[in-house]
Amino acid sequence: MIQNNLEHMRARALALRLNGLLEHWGEVGAADWVAPLIQWEEDERARRSLARRLRDAHLGKFRALADFDWTWPRRIERAAIEELMSLSFMKDASNVVFLGPNGVGKSTLAMNVAHQALVQGHTVLFASASQMLGELAALDSDSMLRRRLRRYTQPEVLVIDEVGYLSYSNRHADLLFELVSRRYQNHSTIVTTNRPFAEWSEVFPNAACVVSLVDRLMHRAEVIAVDGESYRLKEARERNEARARQRGAKKAGREGVGA
């Protein structure tokens, strides 16, 4: 038992590359202070790794799933979304597509899944479709393009947000196809879009690669459809109603004092 424990601790020290400690393992391996030292080192490295991956992911601020109002959307598959949080879709590099109209929480849900992947130790990159494709299309040297494509190919989860709000050129379509092909069967891609795939030929008009692009994205993909009224509009309406009530209360107060 004690021997097993020592072996296990030595393996952890090896994984941490604590070479100085390993060099003197025969003398100090069984000492009381070794276990906490290894634990501190593991905790600190995990903390730094998460901080680094969070910084590189460019997720920005988002509402946590715990504060998501499941009763607001007319249609939402809560169980399917909660299942996504287990990240099982990443095991076979499946993709996820959040489909629905404006303001129903597609980006928020995608960001929650992406954040869960970060917490579980994966690398993530969040990008808006137009910013990403615009940036790639502006690169005129092949070597820069290859390098930049790698930035979007390597993360274990790439979120491409808001495909479909603008219409794109053939060059944009080719770049998205290139990216999706490189990630295909290697890493998961999460897409948010307001347009069903049947309409992507309008998002990428005249682009020859649209059918192949959709084919690769959809080969292994879970489509999560969310439908309903915009939560942004709901919040704006509630803010206006609260302001109107405040104004009404102030007016009533003034009239009350004057009376």
Ligand SMILES: Nc1ncnc2c1ncn2[C@@H]1O[C@H](COP(=O)(O)OP(=O)(O)OP(=O)(O)O)[C@@H](O)[C@H]1O
């Ligand atoms: N059901 C919900 N409960 C709580 N907040 C929500 C809900 N749905 C959306 N929101 C909030 O509304 C705002 C808009 O949501 P989000 O950007 O995720 O929607 P979207 O579907 O991606 O919209 P768009 O397509 O316009 O980008 C965010 O601040 C988000 O936190």
